[in-house]
Amino acid sequence: MPTALPRFLLATLVAVLAAPSPAHAAPGDRPYVRGGETVPVYDYATAIRESVWVQTPDDTDEDGVPDRVAVDLVRPRTEPGVKVPVVMDASPYYACCGRGNESELKAYDANGVISKEPLFYDNYFVPRGYAFAAVDLTGTNRSTGCEDVGGRHEVAGAKAAIDWLNGRAPGFSADGTPVSATAWSTGKVGMIGKSWDGSVANGVASTGVEGLETIVPISAISSWYDYMRFNGTLRATGYPTYLQGLVSDRIAQCAAVTESLATDSDDATADYNAFWRERDYRRSASRVHASVFVVHGVNDLNVTTPQFAEWWDELAKRGVPRKIWLHQTGHVDPFDVRRDAWVDTLHQWFDRWLQGLHNGIDRAPRATVETSPGVFTEARDWPVPGTRPVAVRLGTGVASYTDAGLPEDVAVADPGAQIHGRLAFRYGPLTAPLRISGSPSVRLRVRVDRPTTQLTARLVDYGTADRVQYDRGEGVRTLTTESCWGESTAADDACYFDVAERVATTDHAVLTRGWQDAAHHVSLRFTTPLRPGRWYAITVPVSAYDATVPAGHTLGLVLTQSDPEYTEAPNTGATVEVDLARSTLVLPVTGPATLKPSTAAPHTRHGVTAENRPERLTPQG
Incomplete structure (x- = not known):
C-alpha cells in the first residue's frame, strides 16, 4: 500500500530492512520469498547499479561493428549463490520523451552509471528479489545502430538483452571489459511497458526467445500496419520516419534505414506489404510461449483497440496463458487508473511467472473490465462468455x-x-x-x-x-497529492502524483x-x-x-x-x-x-x- 509521506522526505529515507541471509546461500535459496510471495528484504539504497552494452547480431549503421544496446540495471545486493529474475522495460523514450505520467528520463552519475530509472518498477521490485533492466532500443539514447521502428532490428536488440541474461550474448562495460550476468541472473525475464515499450515486448515474445517467461503489454501495438493504416486508409503521411526522428539522434548515420522507412512503407498505396509483414507480430503468435497480461483502454485513440483484441484472439487460439485488464480511459497506464490494485496484481503476476510461486493468479478470472467510471467487474474470459x-x-x-x-x-x-x-x-x-x-x-x-x-x-x-x-488528457487528471510505491534514494524516489479519472x-x-x-x-x-x-x-x-x-x-x-x-x-x-x-x-x-x-x-x-x-x-x- 502507498504511504502518504512527502516526496522530498521519502527520497532521503533509507529503510531498515531484515538482515541478509547467511553469507553463502545454498543454490536455489530465495531469502526474499516468505509465505508464498516475494517480500522486501534487500536495501534499495545499496542495490547494485550498472550499465552494460550488449552486442546484437546486427550492424544497422554499416560501420563494420555489431550494434550494441545499452542495458541499465538495478539489482539487489544478494548473497553469493542467490539468483534473481529480471523485470525489463525496453524503450526508445528514455532520453527523448520520458516514461509515465510525469515523463521521467534516465539519469546517470559522474561515471556514466545509471542512478535513476523511470517508473516505480525498480523501487518496488528490487527489494523483493528482482532485478530491473531498462534497455535503450537500438539507435536510441546510449545504444548504437539505427532505430527501424518496430522492425526486426529493433526486436533483435531487445532480444539480445535477454540472451545476455542467459549467457548467450556478449556484454561489455563502458571501458570494453566483458560482463556476464549468469552469476546473479536466473535467466527468467518479464518484459513490461506502455505503448512502444509494450509493442517491443509483443515483438520479442513472437520470436519465442528462451528465457522470456511473461510479457505485460500496456496500450501496445501488435501490428504496426494497423497502427499507421486503418484498413487501407492512411493515418498520417511519413509516420515511420517521423517516429524514427522523434526517438533517435543517429539519423545521419542511418541513411539506408531511414530511406527504407520512407519508401518501403509505401504511403502512395497504403498497401500491406513485406515492410508491414515484418512488423506484424500476430503472424508469429504460434511462437509465443511466454504468458501475456494485456492491458488497454477501450477509448485509446492512439493505439486503437484492434491492437489488443486481434493479438488476444491469436493467443487464445494457441492456448497461451493470459490475462486482460480493460479500462475506460484512453492511452493510459493502469498505474494511473487503479494504482493500488494494479501494483498488487502485477506483483502477483511476476511472482507467479518469474518466481514460480503458485499464488492462484493464473486460476483467477481472466478478465477485469471497467464497466462504468470507477466500477470494475471480473469475467471468466474476454469477450465476456456468452457473447x-x-x-x-x-x-x-x-x-x-x-x-x-x-x-x-x-x-x-x-x-x-x-x-x-x-x-x-x-x-x-x-x-x-x-x-x-x-x-x-x-x-x-x-x-x-x-x-x-x-x-x-x-x-x-x-x-x-x-x-x-x-x-481530455486521455481521461485522467493529475492531482496534487502523492503516493509512494517502493523505496527511494536521493536520486530516484518512488513517489508519484496521484491521478484520477476525468468524469462528466x-x-x-x-x-x-x-x-x-x-x-x-x-x-x-x-x-x-x-x-x-x-x-x-x-x-x-x-x-x-x-x-x-x-x-x-x-x-x-x-x-x-x-x-x-x-x-x-x-x-x-x-x-x-x-x-x-x-x-x-x-x-x-x-x-x-x-x-x-x-x-x-x-x-x-x-x-x-x-x-x-x-x-x-x-x-x-
Whole structure:
C-alpha cells in the first residue's frame, strides 16, 4: 500500500530492512520469498547499479561493428549463490520523451552509471528479489545502430538483452571489459511497458526467445500496419520516419534505414506489404510461449483497440496463458487508473511467472473490465462468455450520402436531424441494458461514384450518463497529492502524483469507430478500384469495445466518409448509395437483444423509410 509521506522526505529515507541471509546461500535459496510471495528484504539504497552494452547480431549503421544496446540495471545486493529474475522495460523514450505520467528520463552519475530509472518498477521490485533492466532500443539514447521502428532490428536488440541474461550474448562495460550476468541472473525475464515499450515486448515474445517467461503489454501495438493504416486508409503521411526522428539522434548515420522507412512503407498505396509483414507480430503468435497480461483502454485513440483484441484472439487460439485488464480511459497506464490494485496484481503476476510461486493468479478470472467510471467487474474470459455476433439490418430501400469531411462532433450530433454528409440510424430507446463485448462491424452493400472513398462508421450511445472524458488528457487528471510505491534514494524516489479519472455527465458519447478504404475491400495487399454503377459488398471493421448501453438509451450508428480528425484520406466528393435491406450492423452482445428502430429514418431515395417495428438481432456465423 502507498504511504502518504512527502516526496522530498521519502527520497532521503533509507529503510531498515531484515538482515541478509547467511553469507553463502545454498543454490536455489530465495531469502526474499516468505509465505508464498516475494517480500522486501534487500536495501534499495545499496542495490547494485550498472550499465552494460550488449552486442546484437546486427550492424544497422554499416560501420563494420555489431550494434550494441545499452542495458541499465538495478539489482539487489544478494548473497553469493542467490539468483534473481529480471523485470525489463525496453524503450526508445528514455532520453527523448520520458516514461509515465510525469515523463521521467534516465539519469546517470559522474561515471556514466545509471542512478535513476523511470517508473516505480525498480523501487518496488528490487527489494523483493528482482532485478530491473531498462534497455535503450537500438539507435536510441546510449545504444548504437539505427532505430527501424518496430522492425526486426529493433526486436533483435531487445532480444539480445535477454540472451545476455542467459549467457548467450556478449556484454561489455563502458571501458570494453566483458560482463556476464549468469552469476546473479536466473535467466527468467518479464518484459513490461506502455505503448512502444509494450509493442517491443509483443515483438520479442513472437520470436519465442528462451528465457522470456511473461510479457505485460500496456496500450501496445501488435501490428504496426494497423497502427499507421486503418484498413487501407492512411493515418498520417511519413509516420515511420517521423517516429524514427522523434526517438533517435543517429539519423545521419542511418541513411539506408531511414530511406527504407520512407519508401518501403509505401504511403502512395497504403498497401500491406513485406515492410508491414515484418512488423506484424500476430503472424508469429504460434511462437509465443511466454504468458501475456494485456492491458488497454477501450477509448485509446492512439493505439486503437484492434491492437489488443486481434493479438488476444491469436493467443487464445494457441492456448497461451493470459490475462486482460480493460479500462475506460484512453492511452493510459493502469498505474494511473487503479494504482493500488494494479501494483498488487502485477506483483502477483511476476511472482507467479518469474518466481514460480503458485499464488492462484493464473486460476483467477481472466478478465477485469471497467464497466462504468470507477466500477470494475471480473469475467471468466474476454469477450465476456456468452457473447455472440448478432446482426440488425439498417432498414429498407436505398439511402445516399455525399462526402462532406464532417468533424466528429457534427457527424454524431442529433441523430434525428438531416445533416449533409452522413447517414444516422437509431435503435431504441432500449428496453433492457445492451452489453457489447468484442469487435463490431458494419456490412454494407454500396454503390460509389468514385474509384474509392473512405467509409467511416461510429457507434454512439445517446442518453445522459456519467462518462470518462477520454478526449481530455486521455481521461485522467493529475492531482496534487502523492503516493509512494517502493523505496527511494536521493536520486530516484518512488513517489508519484496521484491521478484520477476525468468524469462528466453528458448526453451522448461515441463508443467506438471504424474506417475502411473502399478500394482495399478485396485485400489490404492491393487496391481494387470501384466501378461507378456497380454494387459492392464492403465490410467496415469497427474497433473492439466493451460497454453496456443502459436501458432507456438509444444506440446510434453514424456513417460518414472522409474523417479529417483521425485519417488523412482526402474528401473525394463521392456519393455513396447504401442498400439498407442488404446492409447490417453486427454487434457482439450477451443475452437476449431486441432493437427497435426509431421512427425517423435517414435521408433516403424514393421516399423509402425504415420500418418502425421491433427487430430481433439475428445470429451471424
